[in-house]
Amino acid sequence: MISDPDLSNPDSLPDPDPSGGGLFGDAAPSAAPAPYRVLARAYRPVRFGELIGQDAMVRILRRAFELNRVAHGFMLTGVRGTGKTTTARIIARALNCIGPDGRGGPTADPCGVCANCVAILADRHPDVLEMDAASHTGVDDIREIIEVTRYRPIQARMKVFIIDEVHMLSRNAFNALLKTLEEPPAQVTFIFATTELRKVPVTVLSRCQRFDLRRVSQRELAAHFAAIAARERARLSADALAIIARAADGSVRDGLSLLDQAISLSGAAPSGPGGETAAEIDAAMVADMLGLADRGLVFDLFEAVMRGRADLALALSETAHQRGADPGLVLSDLLELLHTVSRLKAVPALREGSELPEAERVRCGALAERLGMAVLGRAWQMLLKGIAEIEQAPNRQDAADMILIRLCHVHDLPTPGELVRRLTQAGSAAPSAAAAPDPGRSAPDPESAAFPAEPAEGVRRLSGGPGAPSAQAALQTALQVAQAASFDPAPSLRSWREVVAHVASRREPTLHGHLRHCVHPVRFAPPVIELRCEPEAPRDLTQRLGAILLEATGTRWTIAISRQPGEPTLAEQSGEVEAKSRTAAEAHPLVQAILLAFPGARIGALRDTRLDEYGLLPETVADERQAVQGDFTPLGAEPPGPGEFTFEPDDLPENDR
Template sequence: MTHDHDPHDHAADDRLPEPEPDGPGLFGDAPAEAKAATAAPPYRVLARKYRPTRLDDLIGQDSTVRILRNAFAQGRVAHAFMLTGVRGVGKTTTARIIARALNCIGADGKGGPTADPCGVCANCTAILADRHPDVIEMDAASRTGVDDVREIIEATRFRPMQARMKVFIIDEVHMLSRNAFNALLKTLEEPPAEVTFIFATTELRKVPVTVLSRCQRFDLRRVPQALLAGHFGRIATQEGVAFSDDALTLIARAADGSVRDGLSLLDQAIAQGVLDGEGAAHQRIEAPLIADMLGLADRGLVFDLFEAVMRGRTDAALSLTDQAHARGADLGVMLADLLDIVHTISRLKAIPALRDSPDLPEAERVRGATLADSLSVPVLGRAWQMLLKGVSEVEAAPDRREAAEMVLIRLCYVADLPTPEKLVRAATAGEDVAPPPLRPTGGADEGDAQACLATESAAASPLAGAAALPVTGRATDMPPRGGGQVRIVANGGIRVDAEPDAIAPPVLEAPPEPVPELTAEPPALRSWREMVAFVATCREAMLHGHLRHSAHLVRFAPPEVAIRIDTGAPQDLPKRLQALLRGQYGDLWRIVSSREPGEPTLDEQGAEIIHLHRTAAQEHPLIQAIFEAFPDATMGQVRDHSLDEYGLPPEELGPTTLGGGHEEAPDLEFAPLDADLVDGDDFGLSAF
């Protein structure tokens, strides 16, 4: 089968396209659909569009900006920088700003290095466009070997082509191999005058110390949440989009100190904004939309859940989790939000000044402060431990929702249970056992409020809706035989079960023995050793250690004690000892410093006694016979139970005689205390 072809077809195909008309046609303007549509510029994400180009544009890095400005002003710019911090805080951005500052020549072409690059000269524009031949960026995550570093070393031997300085920016430098780091050391220590190295890393500990010591280090901090929220608000205004303060707070919290992560979330939030008929965003973006985007539960809902759990209202807690799950929230993430709330409340309780801090949203400050006033530290600590364990259980469970709800049920179960020490204290004092940890707020209904008030007054009824069995009765109602029993329940809680018909062993047969009160008068100090031992009983560990190892007794003549302190020890030890004794004895004792040699320190005396005992043990016939039978044997530590903690015998026995005198042999220990005594004949040593 053949086809007929027009000989002019190929010629027609090879013809060049006709040029587009640059004006109206012969018979007027062309139809609108015939006009060439102008191609729209590609969209740039906010993280690139609003990337800082000057030091003043960096947010949250005041220390780094101040040091760099002073360095450029004084002409003391280092040849190598190490920029470290979490992702998205501006490490690579700062490196590019430094590169522009080193190579800026000003609008007139006569400028020098400056902390405020002009942004219009050839070098600034080329570096901003990532096409400058003398600013080389390398990603160490993909180029980790020695050959890659060798290329950099070879490039340092050539002068810059058009810039003042040749700048090498190596991102994720911790990914370089050990051999690559070693190959770079010599060049990094003595680079050419026109070469600058700028390293960026998120894992500073993986960078060898030999490299760190050759660089000027800058730690870029996480950007505070309030500063991030304000920055995102300004960018949203420039983009013509309105956000509520709560929505910006959610984005800033999710960014976790990273500007780039936050801008990416802001970009996504703008794309999810409500559009009118013409495709323009006209309504303000609220927090619920951001929460849905992030898969989070509303912050107010999390607070409601926490209050329900702390009141022991299992039904209300599970109803709130159903609402969150229906909105697409991850209950495992909700448990993490509860952990964050417990931490926030604990901080508000420990630092009351945070209640006026702008770093916390107003809703968290108000509701968190109310909860901080209602909850005790032990209750918050117990909730923290149970939630922390529950988060790990959710991650390992086959169904995250079921595991999270079981954690919340356990929390509700122990919500109105007292801590063990509180129960014992109440039982001993005959007081009511367990008021609820959280008083009702305006959100509770009348029945709940009446139940809570009844519980507080008589401790005889549980919280309304509580899943946990309440602690009922009074401590005095627990008879020695039968009646209530104290039982340990899940997660360390305690409950009292009322069993009037059962005969049970006594829970508390008798009140605990009273602790003997301390004597009003401190013990008498009859010697220097007793004085040093008294310091140890006062829990002054540092002072006791210095007196034991560095103080020489010169004279002990009550009420005056003269001591000499070694050169390397603190010379204010006499004053510190005087102050401690004054608090216990008033002005009875007077400690003075002396330059006379004095006695050896207590530690030196004890070491001398131990040395004498070891020498005596080595000379014992039994030990010598053992060494003859086992030449490779070694003698361990010689212990004398008659010595005190300083290694000295009781003071009434006097010091061990070093000369011709002889005292009773010390009680040396060569075997375990429970070993049987044997005669010398058992070893075949008749000489013993």
Template sequence: MTVPSDQDRSEEAGLPAPPADGPGLFGDAPQPSVAPATPYRVLARKYRPTTFDDLIGQETTVRILRNAFALGRVAHAFMLTGVRGVGKTTTARIIARALNCTGPDGKGGPTADPCGVCPNCVAILADRHPDVLEMDAASRTGVDDVREIIEATRFRPMQGRMKVFIIDEVHMLSRNAFNALLKTLEEPPAQVTFIFATTELRKVPVTVLSRCQTFALRRVPQVMLAAHFDRIAQAEHVRFAPDALSLIARAADGSVRDGLSLLDQAIAQGTLDGEGGTDAAPIGMDLVADMLGLADRGLVFDLLDAVLEGRPDRALDITTDVYERGGDLGVLLGDMLELVHTVSRIKAIPALRDNPELPEAERQRGAALAERVPVPVLGRTWQMLLKGLAEVEQAPDRRQAAEMILIRLCYVADLPPPGDLVRRVMGQDAAATPLPVSTPAPNGSSGVQGNGALAPAMSSGGGDGERSIRMVANGGMRVADVPRPAPQTAPQVAPEPQPVAPPRTWREAVAYVSGRDAMLHGHLRHATHVVTFAPPLIEIRVERNSLPGLARRLESLLREGTGDPAWQVRLSDAQGEPTLAEQGAEIIQLHRAAAAAHPLVQAVMEVFPTARLGEVTDHALDDYGLPPEEMAGGALAPDLEFAPLDADLVDEDDLDTDDFA
């Protein structure tokens, strides 16, 4: 049945036909449908890499994957790790396309260069391929979700060659979910590939990592990011100043996606302000800095100059200007902290002055600062800024806290270093002449005394032997004429352990126990009083609540170690000598008294009345805090020897105290 048109009905009724493009008899003609506007795609999605060649900054990973496809050695499970926005999920999708690509003719196999036109490539690019399944482990963390994946692995692919399961943020899976996945992950079906992505590799169980090939995607360097953003800006017909792109690349912190989001925002802001067009001025650094909430880099340099010169008025003028423009002074302090680090690196590595990764302003002004500011001042500024940032976060008013930190920095700028302060106290105006920390002695031992001054080594000997007077509490004993080992030209069979020389003093006996029975050694040192030491007979008094069977354990160790069964350890009720720990504490008190009476210390105390004397350390003492037993006949608290005022400080951990006493 045919429905008559308006023109046919008009002719039958003798009426003129309506115009073809006019309204009909039964209403207005339907308007032609207008295609909806294509929604805008952000740059991070629009310029997402589709091939391995498009990935930037991941040359090592791309080379390994290309070789794996060329050799046919593609793993069944991958673990992609790295910071956010470096391309983990993108790499996973490229691997999925490479596994399922069939080529333009439909006959191709797995390849590292997917064609992009076959049905599988097109479907994966459109996120609608039935055999490439993506799961967000942040929202699906349970065992049931993993069981769905395990059940899906039992069926063959519906369209492609391989079933690919991409699990993002895999570290969010629960422990039971990981355990449920282990067996399938170790022996998956031939047509299944797992690709995991995570930003927290340490949270992934080792049992899962051992079943995957792990690829660590690196942060993209700033120079490479800036060049990449420049190419995208040109494709979008927008112009940027090089410094503006460098600022965006630095704010991206190695993340391509974060940088593209900032670039998208800068394009929107710059083009509305009349910049960035083909015929207009390029988008500059000032606009990008305002968008990011950062202070001008030159302004940060000016602020650091004012702080280091001790000019609080200039520093507060700069902070007022930044605050009135809407800047965050906490962020400004963070920029100063980063700038101090940059200047310190330039000072430590002069080659950075010609490094193209640094902006021109930082290379020039940073090098100038590195020339005139010493390392101790930079280190002090870093520490104060680091602690100041925590104060800003806790303070009720961020501006007040930031300005107080800058004022403190300005008034600390003219504070002399500790070495200069000591010289002023002693009335010496000469500049310090640093001394070497250690000077090798002729016999190869260190020539540094415990107080940092240079002195002859306290070990004697010549020829093939060396006599040491150092008492070691970790099981070693004083041994005379230790022969120096000759160079070995062939492997030697280790000799059987020989009995050690019997201890000659109670302290040597306790030191012998140290490396063999730690608990017994502690009780001998802190709770045992020697009454009589007449080898092979030892009489001791043991304090209450001490180690049960202490005498018997000590006797057994001495008999086994020396090979002499005549050793006897008896308990006594006599008072005996103080314990080794008590003797060491007495030595420490005597040293503190001697140090407090020294003229230099008293002069410092007069200048700083609230100062207190810290721990006094004498490296000439042994591990029990006692002088060597050869020196025990002398005074327990000899006069302290102080290093020259211009000597460098020596850390206790840097001293090799086994070579001298």
């Protein structure tokens, strides 16, 4: 019979069961599983050779370590996820690595097994200090760092301070850091990382070696993600990897986060070596995960829109919506595809490169062959405006459908040059006739993506290019007048306007502004001037003006203040001339036809080569003509005078520039 143990005597207690049971017969607690590390952390580069897409920076740093010319301060800048903090940690390990035998020096290839390398990799080295400037922005935080720099390293060869998001530091914090950063102790290295380089003071930038980490190309990202997926025993199709690389937008970390999410889509979890490989993840699954439309569907939608097939375009849009694709992202995909087609249209040599996948290169090249640049440009403007409209619409899908319907008719709209040519040929015909389709132009074939070429003759003539002899004559006249005036060495002070212009030539901007906007000339009889000043005019205006006139002419002028109303100021006179010119422009039949044919168009700035820098006619002409008449004649007609109005680029609607 087994007697009960004596609880008062610890030595009489039985030994634990070696089979693993608890002291009281219950099961032994199992070890907790190790927490999962996301791919962005598990595959963080630990050597320069593992960094992707930053070949120039790696080459410079390697050479610097070989020549023992390592700087005491580094500024790493670039978009998120390109490896700024990772590079800083690699530099810290390279500076402090002592090799497996403990006798090594600074090297571009740290061993990874010495005490310093292991501690830095584990983020627990006492001499490598990381600080997030987003949460430590004050001058006191920088003072603590400066105080630490006074002491020698505890364990390593160099003290390394890594300050992330350094642009978040306050101005006083930057100023406190300047002296130490310029002349740091020999055992101290500063490494800064930022995504907003423009917010860093130039005084800090000048004390650091700057490295710009560029966005990683989609091809490099796709290859990198394929290698990681293979190590994780996950199968992703090439199209799926391409979608992830495109969505990463040059950021390795963002792409790895998406890859981590995509691997979870497979039916079976990835197993270890020798286990069963998970099911393949295709492009459709990744597109659904990201809320994107299938790439092939985007191509089909783009072709339907360019062919004018509104029924097919709306059906494809509904299909994408049913799959869960966001309407705004669908239009963004169309915008990206439109950009690619436009690039291939503008630079045909890009079709031979390997930047794009083969399927996209072939389809985009075919679209570039059949689409005109005018159609592509107008579609770009309409999509840009449409994406902004979606954000304000109560129903995003309805807004997307309306935008697609407008895009389907983009090739039916006449180009600005085409419209101007029709209006010119028709003379002062009714606007409705000018906007009607050209009878000689056949209706677009719904099965053809070949669109009309861009007739630019009318645009060239509007802008004063070839085919606009009247504009060229006006330009030559203006140049001759300007050249003749430039050779007059003596100031001409025969009128109040010439006096004000002389003040401007003396580089007196404040006085010139007051004379132009606040002074009403009452009488001008050299050397006597009577003025009425507005209340905001400075008290010493007459003294300053008299001194300038005395110096210019050698004669003392009498400048008196009058209570008479006087003439309007030069600014008011210029406003009157501009108002009359705009009224004349708006009343012209050709301008009215253009405004009615293009809803939303407006008249921009009007330029008349006869006007001087104050927007007024020359005074000799102004005395003969009491009113300013606008000169608007049909293109090709003889100009009524030496100058004519010309249109600015914003005269045409935003979608047709």
